Amino acid sequence: MSRDPQQASQLFSQIDITAGSQGDNASQTREHESEQIDLLHQILSALDRNNDLLEDIAASALANQRQRGDELQKWRQANPGLAQSCRHAAESLARVQAEFLQNLTQEVEENAEAMEEGEFVFNEFVDRFGPRLAHLNGVLQMLSQLSQGGAEAPRHD
Secondary structure (H helix, E strand, O other), X not given: OOOOHHHHHHOOOOOOOOOOOHHHHHHHHHHHHHHHHHHHHHHHXXXXXXXXXXXXXXXXXXXXHHHHHHHHHHHHHHOHHHHHHHHHHHHHHHHHXXXXXXXXXXXXXXXXHHHHHOHHHHHHHHHHHHHHHHHHHHHHHHHHXXXXXXXXXXXXX
């Protein structure tokens, strides 16, 4: 990202330290103050534009989130049985995830020193647990989103 040299030079003030008359110094001081005030106004204007853009981004993100929520709710209403099945699957998978995390933490406790000392053991750990944990979390998140707010269907055991 390149900047215009004139814009960059406007950010810095030049001060003349040579001896001169008081009248020159006073006029130069006023000139510098005027430049600084102009720069502060430009900064304020840029901040106002940034705030407007951030408000637009937040509004857009909120609108997208609402639309996604509405679409999920319509899907749940159109597929109540499947939403309930997703809920049960998410609950079961959460138990599997808890057991998986227990195994993961036990592995870390047993091999913490070796992981700190050598990259090989750490890489083996990441290769062993990382992809499965990422996929498990993704599936669990999807099932949870599809099942949230689903109507409780009567269970026939």
